[in-house]
Amino acid sequence: MNFLISEAFASNSDVYQGNVYSLVYMLLFFLFVFYFTIIRPQRNKLKEHKTLISSLSLGDEILTTGGVVGKIKKFIETEYIVLELNHNVKILIKNDYVLLILPKGTLNNI
Numbered sequence: 001m002n003f004l005i006s007e008a009f010a011s012n013s014d015v016y017q018g019n020v021y022s023l024v025y026m027l028l029f030f031l032f033v034f035y036f037t038i039i040r041p042q043r044n045k046l047k048e049h050k051t052l053i054s055s056l057s058l059g060d061e062i063l064t065t066g067g068v069v070g071k072i073k074k075f076i077e078t079e080y081i082v083l084e085l086n087h088n089v090k091i092l093i094k095n096d097y098v099l100l101i102l103p104k105g106t107l108n109n110i
Contacts, residue, residue, distance in 0.1 A: 052098065052100070052101065053095050053096070053098060055101070056072060056075075056081070056095070056098065056101070057072070058072055058073070058074070058075075059071060059072060060072045060101050060102075061101070061102040061103075061104065061105075061106050061107050062083070062098050062099070062100065062101055062102060063098075063099045063100050063102055064083075064093060064097045064098060064099055065097045065098075065099050066097065068083065068085065068091070068093075069085075069102065069106070069107065069110070070083035070084055070085045070091070070107070071083065071084045071107060072084075073090060076092070078095075079094055079095055079096075080092055080093065080094055080095065081093050081094075081095050081098070
């Protein structure tokens with residue numbers, strides 16, 4: 001049954017005998033991949049969201065991350081928005097939860 005198991009050759013010392021630079025290159029490669037697959041797209045998405053928040057104005061119809069659709073009635077300081085859902089219902093949301101600006105007249109067509 002020894003033909004199924006390959007023989008292992010062990011070194012006498014506990015120190016890694018390979019090229020140290022290969023480990024550094026591998027770590028740099030993984031950092032490079034990590035940056036371009038996770039960090040950079042997240043930064044771009046955050047920058048787009050900040051421009052969306054700064055472009056909000058009174059009367060815009062917006063969709064929140066919770067799925068609420070309403071019209072902006074008032075800004076409270078720089079962080080909160082009063083949304084009018086219909087003529088009787090107004091809610092207060094944080095402006096970070098704005099997902100997108102809907103085209104004008106969307107609320108009338110719903």
